[in-house]
Amino acid sequence: xxxxxxxxxxxxxxxxxxxxxxxxxxxxxxxxxxxxxxxxxxxxxxxxxxxxxxxxxxxxxxxxxxxxxxxxxxxxxxxxxxxxxxxxxxxxxxxxxxxxxxxxxxxxxxxxxxxxxxxxxxxxxxxxxxxxxxxxxxxxxxxxxxxxxxxxxxxxxxxxxxxxxxxxxxxxxxxxxxxxxxxxxxxxxxxxxxxxxxxxxxxxxxxxxxxxxxxxxxxxxxxxxxxxxxxxxxxxxxxxxxxxxxxxxxxxxxxxxxxxxxxxxxxxxxxxxxxxxxxxxxxxxxxxxxxxxxxxxxxxxxxxxxxxxxxxxxxxxxxxxxxxxxxxxxxxxxxxxxxxxxxxxxxxxxxxxxxxxxxxxxxxxxxxxxxxxxxxxxxxxxxxxxxxxxxxxxxxxxxxxxxxxxxxxxxxxxxxxxxxxxxxxxxxxxxxxxxxxxxxxxxxxxxxxxxxxxxxxxxxxxxxxxxxxxxxxxxxxxxxxxxxxxxxxxxxxxxxxxxxxxxxxxxxxxxxxxxxxxxxxxxx
Amino acid sequence: xxxxxxxxxxxxxxxxxxxxxxxxxxxxxxxxxxxxxxxxxxxxxxxxxxxxxxxxxxxxxxxxxxxxxxxxxxxxxxxxxxxxxxxxxxxxxxxxxxxxxxxxxxxxxxxxxxxxxxxxxxxxxxxxxxxxxxxxxxxxxxxxxxxxxx
Ligand SMILES: Cc1cc2nc3c(=O)[nH]c(=O)nc-3n(C[C@H](O)[C@H](O)[C@H](O)COP(=O)(O)OP(=O)(O)OC[C@H]3O[C@@H](n4cnc5c(N)ncnc54)[C@H](O)[C@@H]3O)c2cc1C
Numbered sequence: 020x021x022x023x024x025x026x027x028x029x030x031x032x033x034x035x036x037x038x039x040x041x042x043x044x045x046x047x048x049x050x051x052x053x054x055x056x057x058x059x060x061x062x063x064x065x066x067x068x069x070x071x072x073x074x075x076x077x078x079x080x081x082x083x084x085x086x087x088x089x090x091x092x093x094x095x096x097x098x099x100x101x102x103x104x105x106x107x108x109x110x111x112x113x114x115x116x117x118x119x120x121x122x123x124x125x126x127x128x129x130x131x132x133x134x135x136x137x138x139x140x141x142x143x144x145x146x147x148x149x150x151x152x153x154x155x156x157x158x159x160x161x162x163x164x165x166x167x168x169x170x171x172x173x174x175x176x177x178x179x180x181x182x183x184x185x186x187x188x189x190x191x192x193x194x195x196x197x198x199x200x201x202x203x204x205x206x207x208x209x210x211x212x213x214x215x216x217x218x219x220x221x222x223x224x225x226x227x228x229x230x231x232x233x234x235x236x237x238x239x240x241x242x243x244x245x246x247x248x249x250x251x252x253x254x255x256x257x258x259x260x261x262x263x264x265x266x267x268x269x270x271x272x273x274x275x276x277x278x279x280x281x282x283x284x285x286x287x288x289x290x291x292x293x294x295x296x297x298x299x300x301x302x303x304x305x306x307x308x309x310x311x312x313x314x315x316x317x318x319x320x321x322x323x324x325x326x327x328x329x330x331x332x333x334x335x336x337x338x339x340x341x342x343x344x345x346x347x348x349x350x351x352x353x354x355x356x357x358x359x360x361x362x363x364x365x366x367x368x369x370x371x372x373x374x375x376x377x378x379x380x381x382x383x384x385x386x387x388x389x390x391x392x393x394x395x396x397x398x399x400x401x402x403x404x405x406x407x408x409x410x411x412x413x414x415x416x417x418x419x420x421x422x423x424x425x426x427x428x429x430x431x432x433x434x435x436x437x438x439x440x441x442x443x444x445x446x447x448x449x450x451x452x453x454x455x456x457x458x459x460x461x462x463x464x465x466x467x468x469x470x471x472x473x474x475x476x477x478x479x480x481x482x483x484x485x486x487x488x489x490x491x492x493x494x495x496x497x498x499x500x501x502x503x504x505x506x507x508x509x510x511x512x513x514x515x516x517x518x519x520x521x522x523x524x525x526x527x528x529x530x531x532x533x534x535x536x537x538x539x540x541x542x543x
Numbered sequence: 544x545x546x547x548x549x550x551x552x553x554x555x556x557x558x559x560x561x562x563x564x565x566x567x568x569x570x571x572x573x574x575x576x577x578x579x580x581x582x583x584x585x586x587x588x589x590x591x592x593x594x595x596x597x598x599x600x601x602x603x604x605x606x607x608x609x610x611x612x613x614x615x616x617x618x619x620x621x622x623x624x625x626x627x628x629x630x631x632x633x634x635x636x637x638x639x640x641x642x643x644x645x646x647x648x649x650x651x652x653x654x655x656x657x658x659x660x661x662x663x664x665x666x667x668x669x670x671x672x673x674x675x676x677x678x679x680x681x682x683x684x685x686x687x688x689x690x691x692x693x
Binding site: 099100119120121319355356357358360361374375378379380381410436437438439441442444445446450453454456457467477479480482483484485486492 | 579581585588589592593594604605606607608609610612613618620621622623624646647648649650651652655656
């Protein structure tokens with residue numbers, strides 16, 4: 020009813036005042052969230068052959084390379100790794116990864132199976148990432164963040180037995196609704212509500228909480244329609260269902276399993292989320308098809324100097340050990356601050372202080388390949404995430420290739436807790452795998468029987484970032500100095516944004532930086 | 544530096560464990576992990592929230608070694624982690640205590656992860672015990688407490 024009225028009003032505004040008015044009217048009704056991404060960047064004006072040196076070929080570096088070349092600049096990119104993408108990275112069978120300290124893992128996944136050790140999901144309102152994917156022909160598919168049939172698990176609750184998300188979610192909502200509806204009905208909240216709102220609130224709690232006419236959440240057909248039946252409805256003489264029995268509120272409250280209930284309600288975790296078909300580095304590969312000819316790989320920048328004549332960079336060819344130099348008029352530096360801070364540079368004191376203000380968070384991720392999709396075949400879990408209080412924190416099932424036979428890869432853990440991320444970081448790869456199998460088997464007893472092979476990445480040991488994403492010790496004091504163009508050098512990347520730890524942050528930071536740099540080149 | 548083949552090591556570890564606690568079964572000749580018995584130190588690591596170990600060498604090998612490496616030898620890639628073995632800045636405890644509590648550049652702070660006693664214990668291990676370091680280990684929990692950022 021209300022929706023129809025609102026749409027009608029919008030149609031009226033659209034018809035009489037044109038689409039700009041429609042847009043601002045819609046914004047006022049909170050229909051459209053304006054994104055700070057404004058569509059493809061326009062860099063008008065002739066840079067007259069000015070040369071820009073870009074340090075790092077992650078997404079920030081490659082966005083800059085693509086757009087600056089299109090605007091008429093001479094562009095050269097120096098990249099430490101042997102390939103493009105930086106953290107936008109995928110591991111597949113046949114890949115080899117050597118971490119800090121020298122431990123090498125040979126990935127032996129089957130066929131096209133893969134794990135994204137870094138970025139793995141794209142929110143629907145990260146317009147910059149989605150726009151580049153469309154422009155560069157990267158096919159996106161749904162990433163299943165929320166799965167009501169996945170598990171919530173706590174070693175100290177329900178005898179350590181994993182619970183289905185839908186049971187905890189429905190019973191929690193139903194029983195808290197019941198309490199609130201009863202409190203309202205017993206006039207305990209009269210001082211907070213008008214009498215019309217009291218009635219409407221009770222009605223809404225019945226509808227959303229699956230309460231009966233006496234405001235009770237109880238075993239029966241109604242609650243079973245949300246949490247699932249004891250014996251599900253089927254056909255034949257014995258086809259009638261039997262209701263299921265809700266868990267007690269106290270048990271849920273004491274279990275802590277409510278902790279992750281709202282995870283997929285966070286704006287950047289809301290469904291639908293997306294992932295590139297075939298692995299996150301499809302985005303990196305698509306950029307590399309555009310700007311690969313500008314990138315010099317295996318080039319470790321060791322020094323960044325600037326003076327009135329230009330930018331002077333020294334880098335090591337990691338294959339030959341030779342030290343080489345590169346010159347340019349301008350520089351876009353996307354090297355993570357963890358590494359830039361260790362470089363020989365003559366950046367201004369303000370920018371230097373900003374660089375030194377940032378450290379990088381640790382995180383561990385596992386890709387475990389199993390002989391078959393037992394989570395689908397045995398547990399009826401198709402994509403999504405199970406959460407646990409064990410140090411692996413979660414298990415995420417593949418969103419792609421559903422119902423296929425043969426080996427498949429799950430994300431066997433994704434840790435954020437500082438102490439545990441440090442502890443996994445200090446382990447050798449084979450020990451990390453052992454632990455992930457041990458912990459995961461508490462949720463899926465099939466684990467050890469079905470395990471085939473695995474790989475794990477701990478981000479403090481990733482040689483070309485030394486961490487997962489940048490954290491400011493004092494962002495307020497230093498952030499503006501990191502954003503500002505420092506004579507001939509401008510920094511960009513996820514760390515120079517308020518969208519840290521997202522691809523969108525890297526892209527928006529890069530577009531913002533090159534927009535200002537271009538303005539300086541053209542207008543002085 | 545120390546290239547290890549993960550796959551082989553897993554298999555080897557599995558075989559080594561098999562003799563004691565890890566049971567395995569063969570499937571087409573490939574040994575598989577079917578259960579896992581952690582070492583005493585490994586058991587301690589995850590025995591509760593936060594950092595559960597208290598000895599200097601244990602704190603070092605379960606936290607610091609991930610970056611500074613097991614023998615304190617440091618590591619180099621696109622960036623680097625400094626060596627702590629043979630590091631002259633460890634002659635007196637103050638510098639290490641300051642860095643551990645405040646962090647510095649890419650080194651995170653451990654002020655909220657470690658207690659005064661744990662910081663003192665790991666600094667003493669850096670001063671004497673790690674590699675051939677043999678300075679006098681004189682860090683105390685009291686000193687750490689006074690050095691904590693306010
Ligand atoms: C575990 C994890 C999970 C994440 N999850 C998500 C997610 O689900 N969704 C999402 O959108 N984002 C996610 N992110 C964030 C996303 O990966 C980053 O924000 C983004 O990739 C950063 O891009 P960048 O260009 O700023 O940096 P990078 O990609 O790190 O690029 C920097 C480049 O500089 C190079 N470099 C380093 N040192 C040198 C040197 N000395 N000389 C030359 N080159 C050098 C590096 O090799 C690298 O290629 C995740 C990140 C991690 C680590």
